[in-house]
């Protein structure tokens with residue numbers, strides 16, 4: 001007779017985890033460093049989380065890197081953030097591709113500097129048929145704008161007769177969002193202790209579990225991600241039904 005293992009079967013990870021990476025500035029300030037130092041350490045944390053996502057067999061990982069409102073920051077800081085995005089794409093693409101990561105961008109990334117647009121298009125194209133983790137980076141992203149644009153495209157389709165008014169429903173509305181083809185996030189994490197969504201995935205996160213953590217983004221590591229996933233597993237997702 002074979003022995004019965006006492007090991008609990010690990011719960012499957014959430015298929016789609018989305019993260020609002022917040023707190024770089026406070027991390028730097030606490031150390032008397034310039035904000036850019038916090039953003040640099042933030043990229044290190046991002047690298048670690050992408051690795052952890054692969055290890056944990058998460059299917060989709062979305063990272064909020066730059067919002068449509070972040071243009072309000074001083075030009076110098078915006079330049080620093082764009083510079084880091086450029087560097088990340090230049091340095092990491094090969095390794096991500098080797099690991100089978102599929103890269104996608106959401107947000108109006110085509111409005112960024114021409115060389116960044118090229119790097120993004122290249123990253124998406126190079127990795128398009130990879131079957132590992134799908135890494136979705138939100139840059140120049142804002143839900144309000146995304147939803148307005150979807151509405152405009154649908155209105156235009158109705159106006160020119162290619163779509164009927166009565167055919168508009170949740171599913172085909174969602175197909176006009178930047179996240180077309182990506183399942184809704186199961187878990188949305190925000191670091192730094194702030195408890196708001198800051199215009200992130202407002203439609204898509206309608207039934208996501210929200211986990212707010214006090215850790216500042218540069219300090220976020222594999223354990224932090226595991227902690228958030230453990231918290232997710234404690235939740236009962238009811239989608240409006242009675243509790244079981």
Ligand code: IPE
Nearest residue numbers: 021022023024025026065066
């Ligand atoms: C997150 O850190 C990075 C971006 C929003 C680009 P912050 O820069 O917002 O850090 P805090 O919130 O000022 O600490």
Ligand code: IPE
Nearest residue numbers: 020021022064065066067198
């Ligand atoms: C949200 O963080 C945007 C990103 C993490 C990219 P912010 O720091 O910009 O959000 P607010 O200003 O605190 O709402």
Ligand code: MG
Nearest residue numbers: 022023024025
């Ligand atoms: Mg912030």
